Amino acid sequence: DIVMTQSPASLAVSLGERATINCRSSQSILYSSNNKDYLAWYQQKPGQSPKLLIYWASIRQSGVPARFSGSGSGTDFTLTISSLQAEDVAVYYCHQYYNTPQTFGQGTKVEIK
């Protein structure tokens, strides 16, 4: 199984500041035939179900604010919230869909400092 490791486990950021979450896969999730990274990011707010933010490592899902961006390739990926808003308090998960079983990171909790 591909192990997804997120860091940090939690972080506190001031409103309007940048938040950066890292995700590392135990093997490359870049598919050479289409040059796509099989990596997604989800946001789960307290008491809610997960919401898709990013797929193919950097493509924003429709309706997701532009302050959310994804980057990286191969085994190292980053989710950046450029200017943290109060409504961004949540747990964020990375997810690889490169092979079966699909696996998720353990989550990163983002709070307001």
Add this chain to the structure above:
Amino acid sequence: QVQLVESGGGVVQPGRSLRLSCAASGFTFSNYVIHWVRRAPGKGLEWVAVVSSDGTNKWYADSVKGRFTISRDNSKNTLYLQMNSLRAEDTALYYCARIKNIGDVWFVFDYWGQGTLVTVSS
């Protein structure tokens, strides 16, 4: 609008069974693949099982293989998860989640239900 509504969770003793349902609406159910994903208390998300859109092909996480059975009834727009021989480690919030693209089995999840809680305890 797209809706997924899970039901069937509850408190059950180890070794007993439970059947979860996921009722779908707002889209053509038979065109889409829907997975079960769970989140144990204090832990991250874990993929559980998936069935193809026509119900013929099924895949399971090793942790539930041989104990859980996934199925779907396209005439009722409903996905099921039959859970037998339940263990304490199966305690979790169980979500059904839809695959974003028609026809894809393995891709990202664009809609999730609110989850149904399963607690396995004596």
